[in-house]
Amino acid sequence: MMNEPSHRRENTSRDASVTAACGVCGRSLPPGPATQRWCSPAHRQMAYRRRHQPDVPAVALPAARSRRAQTVYACPACDQRYLGVQYCSDCYTFCVRLGPGGLCPHCDEPLTIAELLASRGEDR
DSSP states (O other): OTTOOSSOOOSBOTTSSOBOBOTTTOOBOOSOOTTOOOSSHHHHHHHHHHHHSOOOOSSOOOOOOOSGGGEEEEOTTTOOEEESOOEETTTTEEOEEEEEEEEOTTTOOEEEHHHHHHHHHHHO
């Protein structure tokens, strides 16, 4: 801007009848440069995030589920298997993750998906 005074201008109109308002909350802006559009840095950041955020989907997303509950673990000392438990209470050691899986429908022992698919391929 040409011939702009070196001191800070206030956010008012030329006739000082209208003051500028914050782009987020609508409150009048404190005295400052004429280019100021927000009343605080937090509102400036909020406005930026609103402009650059992708559209929110209309449907609600399901709550996140823990993967640990569907993971098979094995104790390296006693070779006991657990579903969703990472610590062997008999040996007092941490278990090794074998992979995703669940309980066998026949014997209720934890099986990984890979073991289930391998045993199914051998039966054919």
